Amino acid sequence: MQAALLGRKIGMTQVYDDAGAIHPVTVVQAGPCYVTQLKTGRPDGYDAVQIGFEPARPQRASKPIIGHAKKSGTRAMRCYREIRLNQPETDLQMGAELTVAMFEDVSWVDVIGTTKGKGFAGVIKRHHFHGMPASHGCERKHRAPGSISSHGNGRGGSGGPKKGKKMAGHMGDVRCSSRNHKLMSVDVENHLLLIKGSVPGANGGLVLVRTSKTKREAKK
């Protein structure tokens, strides 16, 4: 199984490398996660490992979750995620503990999280529109999107804005994958990963860290 863990974003700081250069890093406390289900081609149609993170208080877990956890001999968890595999997993046992130690030979990672919610945002903030002039006779529409359509828009005149027209609306609070971050260091004792650069979401947010899907190179 490629290294993959659920974790919580702790915050950003910086570290020095051997040459004395400063690198901005995000600290993620990842794992320990537990294998809660092994999916295989025969009954499920695809191969995957389900991992659980952060044991839930018994009174906060639902009966179906408790029952599901019982099968793997783990406690009910707060978060579950599936990791797709290319071939069936043979090494892992149900209930096995996964820690950041699995990242020790990994040099590049992808981080998947939920971005910070920005609320109802205008087009300048949401789609990087340029807005309109501050002067030269421009009145009351400095941050407006401009024309969104005309009656004759589309061949034969559809009489309305095109589908997918960029407009103001809710921004953020969506799943976001941030790819190919260098993994600076792994702290097995404290379950910490130091990932170069910023990762999606607020401090304390849930993130999935996995071996980079596109970048494979020798460590450092």
Add this chain to the structure above:
Amino acid sequence: MTMDLMKKAVASSMKAKTPNFDVGDTVDVAVRIIEGEKERIQVFNGIVIARKGSGIRETFTVRRIVAGEGVERVFPLHSPHVSDVKVVRTAHTRRAKLYFLRQRTGKATVLREKKKKTGKTTKQPATVDRKSETAVK
């Protein structure tokens, strides 16, 4: 809890012992300079006019006059490039940031020297041992 984790995360990147100096001190900062294969030490002498930040992000600003022109350098305290900070002279200051020195020239930039403590001779250690400090707490 999260702050503890942040500290633990960068603990290996921080210096175990940091040089002990204050704002107002005249210091010799030994800077490691790597030129290709060779490595040499360059000394930057001046007055510490500010210390900023905390933990691994802490920096200090050293000001000196070079050929009649004020030059300031900002050093990250925990950078491996800053190999040593030697205190040459200590001065009495009433504020944490000595930015007012930028407006002054000549004799006006000389700060009053710190009075030596009488009675008990409490000698300050040249470096602060962070590990033993935390152990006491």
